[in-house]
Amino acid sequence: MTNIFEQAKNxxxxxxxxxxxxxxxxxxxxxxxxxxxxxxKSKMPVGVLDKVLAKQANKVLCSSCK
Incomplete structure (x- = not known):
């Protein structure tokens, strides 16, 4: 069982x-x-932007590949 402090840190x-x-x-x-x-609306992601995009984005393109 992971303690709450470790979960919050992650x-x-x-x-x-x-x-x-x-x-x-x-x-x-x-x-x-x-x-x-x-x-x-019921599945709208909420959280830190980079984590939300890492999980939900279809594609992420850098400026040179754009």
Whole structure:
């Protein structure tokens, strides 16, 4: 059983966004494009942006692959 402190620490851990085409990691302050299917109201993702995009995005493209 994981304690609550560890769960909270992992919740705020950054997710690594990678480009769908070239596999390069998207860095902080870098422009990128995302395709995302709008979910229903009951399944609307809420949370830290990089984690939501890592889980929900159809494609993430870096500025050079865009």
């Amino acid at each position: 919740f705020y851990k950054e997710a690594n966004l990678k480009c769908f085409n070239c596999g390069n990691e998207i860095k902080e302050n870098e422009l990128f494009s995302v395709t995302l299917t709008l979910p229903s």
